[in-house]
Amino acid sequence: MAEIKWPEKRRLIGTKVPRVDGPDKATGRARYSQDINRPGMLHALILRSPYAHCRIKSLDLSEAQKAPGVRAIVTVGQINYTAGKKEGMPGWEFPVSVTDVGRELFYHGDEILAIAADTEEHARDALRLVKIEFEELPFIVKEETALRRRQGPSTVPGKDASNVLAGGSRTEGDPDGAKKAAEVLVRGTYGVPVITHCCLETHGLVAEWESPRSLTIWCTTQAVPATANQLQNFLAGHGITCNVRCITHHMGGGYGSKFGPDIQGYLAAVLAWLAKAPVKLFLERDEEHLAAGNRPSATATVTIGGSHDGTITVFEATTYGTPGVGRAAGVNIGILPYVYDVRNVRISTDIVRLNHGAARAMRAPAHPQNCFITECAVDDFANAAGLDPMEVRLKNLPQNDPAAVKNTPTSFLALRNTIYTDEIRIAAELSQWKKKWHPPGKGPTKGPWKHGIGMALHTWGGAGRADNDVFVTISSDGSVVVQCSTQDLGTGERTVLAIVVAEVLGLDPKDLTVVIGESQIGRSTGSGGSTTAPGTAPAALVAAINARDELFRKVAPKLGMKPENLVLEPNKITDKASGKSFTWRQFCARLGMDTVRGQGNWIPGLSNLGVGGVQVAEVWVDTETGVVRLEKIVAVQDCGMVINKLACESQVAGGVIMGINLAMFEEMIVDEQTGRMVNPDFEFYKLGGMLDMPEIIVHMHDMPERGVIGIGEPPTISTAAAIGNAICNALGVRVPRTPFSPDRVLAALHAKK
Amino acid sequence: MSQTHPPPGKPGISRRQFLTGTGLGAAATALLRTSEAPTQANQAQAPKTVGFGPNPVACELLVNGARITVHIEPRVTLLDCLRHYMDITGPKRVCDRGTCGACTVLLDGRPIYACTMLALEAQGKKIETPESLYEDGQLHRVPAAFVQYDAQQCGFCTPGFVMAMKACFDRNPNATPAEVEQGLAGNICRCGTYQQMRDALRSLCKKGG
Numbered sequence A: 001m002a003e004i005k006w007p008e009k010r011r012l013i014g015t016k017v018p019r020v021d022g023p024d025k026a027t028g029r030a031r032y033s034q035d036i037n038r039p040g041m042l043h044a045l046i047l048r049s050p051y052a053h054c055r056i057k058s059l060d061l062s063e064a065q066k067a068p069g070v071r072a073i074v075t076v077g078q079i080n081y082t083a084g085k086k087e088g089m090p091g092w093e094f095p096v097s098v099t100d101v102g103r104e105l106f107y108h109g110d111e112i113l114a115i116a117a118d119t120e121e122h123a124r125d126a127l128r129l130v131k132i133e134f135e136e137l138p139f140i141v142k143e144e145t146a147l148r149r150r151q152g153p154s155t156v157p158g159k160d161a162s163n164v165l166a167g168g169s170r171t172e173g174d175p176d177g178a179k180k181a182a183e184v185l186v187r188g189t190y191g192v193p194v195i196t197h198c199c200l201e202t203h204g205l206v207a208e209w210e211s212p213r214s215l216t217i218w219c220t221t222q223a224v225p226a227t228a229n230q231l232q233n234f235l236a237g238h239g240i241t242c243n244v245r246c247i248t249h250h251m252g253g254g255y256g257s258k259f260g261p262d263i264q265g266y267l268a269a270v271l272a273w274l275a276k277a278p279v280k281l282f283l284e285r286d287e288e289h290l291a292a293g294n295r296p297s298a299t300a301t302v303t304i305g306g307s308h309d310g311t312i313t314v315f316e317a318t319t320y321g322t323p324g325v326g327r328a329a330g331v332n333i334g335i336l337p338y339v340y341d342v343r344n345v346r347i348s349t350d351i352v353r354l355n356h357g358a359a360r361a362m363r364a365p366a367h368p369q370n371c372f373i374t375e376c377a378v379d380d381f382a383n384a385a386g387l388d389p390m391e392v393r394l395k396n397l398p399q400n401d402p403a404a405v406k407n408t409p410t411s412f413l414a415l416r417n418t419i420y421t422d423e424i425r426i427a428a429e430l431s432q433w434k435k436k437w438h439p440p441g442k443g444p445t446k447g448p449w450k451h452g453i454g455m456a457l458h459t460w461g462g463a464g465r466a467d468n469d470v471f472v473t474i475s476s477d478g479s480v481v482v483q484c485s486t487q488d489l490g491t492g493e494r495t496v497l498a499i500v501v502a503e504v505l506g507l508d509p510k511d512l513t514v515v516i517g518e519s520q521i522g523r524s525t526g527s528g529g530s531t532t533a534p535g536t537a538p539a540a541l542v543a544a545i546n547a548r549d550e551l552f553r554k555v556a557p558k559l560g561m562k563p564e565n566l567v568l569e570p571n572k573i574t575d576k577a578s579g580k581s582f583t584w585r586q587f588c589a590r591l592g593m594d595t596v597r598g599q600g601n602w603i604p605g606l607s608n609l610g611v612g613g614v615q616v617a618e619v620w621v622d623t624e625t626g627v628v629r630l631e632k633i634v635a636v637q638d639c640g641m642v643i644n645k646l647a648c649e650s651q652v653a654g655g656v657i658m659g660i661n662l663a664m665f666e667e668m669i670v671d672e673q674t675g676r677m678v679n680p681d682f683e684f685y686k687l688g689g690m691l692d693m694p695e696i697i698v699h700m701h702d703m704p705e706r707g708v709i710g711i712g713e714p715p716t717i718s719t720a721a722a723i724g725n726a727i728c729n730a731l732g733v734r735v736p737r738t739p740f741s742p743d744r745v746l747a748a749l750h751a752k753k
Numbered sequence B: 001m002s003q004t005h006p007p008p009g010k011p012g013i014s015r016r017q018f019l020t021g022t023g024l025g026a027a028a029t030a031l032l033r034t035s036e037a038p039t040q041a042n043q044a045q046a047p048k049t050v051g052f053g054p055n056p057v058a059c060e061l062l063v064n065g066a067r068i069t070v071h072i073e074p075r076v077t078l079l080d081c082l083r084h085y086m087d088i089t090g091p092k093r094v095c096d097r098g099t100c101g102a103c104t105v106l107l108d109g110r111p112i113y114a115c116t117m118l119a120l121e122a123q124g125k126k127i128e129t130p131e132s133l134y135e136d137g138q139l140h141r142v143p144a145a146f147v148q149y150d151a152q153q154c155g156f157c158t159p160g161f162v163m164a165m166k167a168c169f170d171r172n173p174n175a176t177p178a179e180v181e182q183g184l185a186g187n188i189c190r191c192g193t194y195q196q197m198r199d200a201l202r203s204l205c206k207k208g209g
Helices: A022-026 A062-066 A076-080 A120-128 A143-148 A175-181 A224-237 A262-275 A285-291 A367-385 A389-395 A402-407 A412-431 A493-505 A532-559 A584-589 A645-664 A719-731 A742-752 B015-021 B025-031 B040-045 B078-085 B141-148 B158-171 B177-183 B194-204
Strands: A042-048 A054-060 A070-075 A111-117 A131-136 A164-172 A184-192 A204-211 A214-219 A243-247 A279-282 A298-306 A312-321 A344-352 A449-457 A469-474 A480-484 A513-516 A566-569 A572-575 A596-601 A613-622 A628-638 A695-701 B057-063 B066-072 B104-107 B110-113 B126-128
Touching: A022 B141, A022 B158, A042 A120, A042 A262, A042 A285, A062 A070, A070 A076, A070 A120, A070 A262, A076 A111, A076 A262, A111 A120, A111 A262, A111 A279, A143 A312, A143 A344, A164 A312, A175 A298, A175 A312, A175 A344, A184 A367, A204 A262, A214 A224, A214 A262, A224 A243, A224 A262, A262 A279, A298 A367, A312 A367, A367 A389, A367 A449, A367 A719, A389 A412, A389 A449, A402 A412, A412 A449, A412 A613, A412 A628, A412 A695, A449 A719, A469 A493, A469 A532, A480 A493, A480 A532, A493 A513, A493 A532, A532 A566, A532 A584, A532 A596, A572 A584, A613 A719, A628 A645, A628 A719, A645 A695, A645 A719, A645 B194, A719 A742, B057 B078, B066 B078, B104 B158, B110 B158, B141 B158, B141 B194, B158 B177, B158 B194, B177 B194
Parallel strands: A042 A279, A214 A243, A312 A344, A480 A513, A628 A695, B057 B126
Antiparallel strands: A042 A111, A054 A131, A070 A111, A164 A344, A184 A298, A204 A214, A204 A279, A298 A312, A449 A613, A469 A480, A469 A596, A566 A572, A613 A628, B057 B066, B104 B110, B104 B126
8 A cells, every 4th residue: 555645735634624513512402421311310419528538437328318219329438349349249239337437538529429319409418318427537738738747647548658759850960060150040939729620511421221231321531432441340340241332422621631430430330230220420510629630739949040141051940749639740850941951950849649639630731830830930040131031942942853853854853943943933923022022020011000021932742642443434325424432522523533534535524424432433542642633633544545445446347447547536536547527426326235434543654743832921910909911822833734723723722721721810729727628619719701811813833744743732831831921021020829810919019029 | 280380471480489489488578577577367368378399390491482391399490400301401500500601591582590590480481592593404693603713612611602692692783892702701611712702703793893
């Protein structure tokens, strides 16, 4: 077979194509997992720990079991129960006195049990009838407290002596010598708090057993086949051998927090098993904040130094962050300092475990934190050196790797300096940087309002992954069905597949039927690391080419033609030998009773990895009230070959807005006295609305020669840092922590005086 | 349960009936001025007020032109009634307490949060859900603009935004972009599609942006 390449002339790829499922989604006709209602379906709710740390002293379910409408109750102790388990006897057949009494709960929101009832109202009533006593235990919910009590004892799960774990360290070059030699040396502390994913469709699923051997779940997940597998393995561990099918036709956000069935998946499957009825179990908004994942915080004390000309020679950072009861670090010591080439480096990090919900991957894990830490420090260095921070950035970019330039000319290593330099130039033009930048605190004013502008850079991988299968079926009526088990987090994945297949077959993307989000279709990888488009688009290209070639092979002989003489153009197939041509439908009709099926798997050479990105923020800050008003954000982003420019630009603007939320509004606040999160809602956990949004200018730096690269994560990384730098540029003083709320701005101004 | 059916064209439940039905009657009575407070004697003579619940009662709603009757407990919100009892799932349950707007429906033409109204209170009123904007293959111009400008990603907030925007233009066909943006201020999008929504609403504003 000839080497498969992206078409030279692209009719659809890279253009603006409205998403094929757009009308259904915009009018509420698209069925999300949470919209699935099954005949005889029960509603389930979860009872959760009211304390940050406690032990179950006693548990009595007798009244709850008798409550109206209750059909099944199962506890977390029961589904986790393995000790002394007998062959073929699931843990939930053991009494709660054995499985749950004495069990420790480690955060406000930790799961205790779930109840399924005929209506949600009845399930809610029954939860109140659970008689449960707790023994309260010591907890720590503030990072500073845990760091003070570094010696322990631990208040979090696991066998560690302390809440604080060493997260590793790294030294390169001679940081001490470089600090001594530095002509400019600045020290600062910067930080971002824990924020939560806030998926609008909360985590959960509908579980229905068709038979004791077959379970279907409609689950909101960004890893369809993996979720089915995990649930299947869990059930096998309880002696139930079955097939699990996962369906996720539409999903209301994931952002990294929806990679498996989670505990509510296990609970729902068991409740449905016990009740012999379908069960719907979705978290409520407070539960979503408490227990469905969050992004680790990060705080860094940075010493950065270099020469008067702006060359950074040393970067030293002592950092910490909390993953709650989890173990994931918020700081990635491997990629700090972020983006820039610094020779003398010393980094260390502590993982501070606290009694609140566990961290999960969240849109570019560790990158927004690392970016904020680095980019604030780089700006402070530029300010101390009296230089334009854009020039300092240009000066300290990593060079294009000479070996890569020779061997892999489209790789990020070979192009990084070129990409960043081009993107900085474009961002500077779009933001009028040269005209608008001024020394910190010396910009235009309007009464108490001061103007500022700031820049930040970011990077991400976004490689394609193997193990993605796409199938293209062509029928004699000319219809085309594209299938892949993958999911659409909101990225427009259905449309990505439609564009690629329609490009090859000369059709309109709207003419195709795209079926995704069903685990039994085939292999697909989870939507993590911005890998879905680069993983599935190459597979779709191969599948479409295979289907087209198969169609030619099957139909050409019936027409007395040779397949190699057939040429496909939009809605036209021509035989070069005879000059005869057919419409797509006329040609497919010759299939008769036959159909054509082309399969494609991901192959290398059509996707790539490694992107840059530059963002510029322009702000006005009221020095009397501390209010920050965002004026404009410019985002310049590359992602190799753009497939759908419309959705791509939307992704970038959306990433910027998530970064705006990190910068301006979001913070999980846990009360030190009670150990409870005080803002598990949308009133006090603030997300920006329409009126909070500045003008956002997106420029796609299209590089089709590089192949497809993921776009989901990179554009959210550097926004908060750019805004932070713009505020510093306005005030001449650094506001060290997000969110940049009025109190923090005023405190920073006060500290300056 | 015929006594619970609303008279045609009138709201199905009075404030007094609601308060009595949900056990808040005592609290409401305490709030009355002394002169209005019923004495023991005239209370006995007063016509019997019909109470609701806690058991399910019939609830007839007029949704997208169709009359649908279900039996629900009086505490069920309009949103849950639509989603759980009528299988009308265009309005989404996101915050369930009136902060995000994902459950926005039009009640006699006015946008409301369906999560903060009891279903029984919505009886006798004309309810429009997002599904009504895409009937017989005809896509209403507001969601059509959302599609054209890609003003949606995960799309879970989108039906709510669409209804809020439609209400703006229904109220004032000459609404300016700034006015429409004000009208969307009660809705939240997590994916961050505000920029594309601006493009969409500007394309719909007659006087341009």
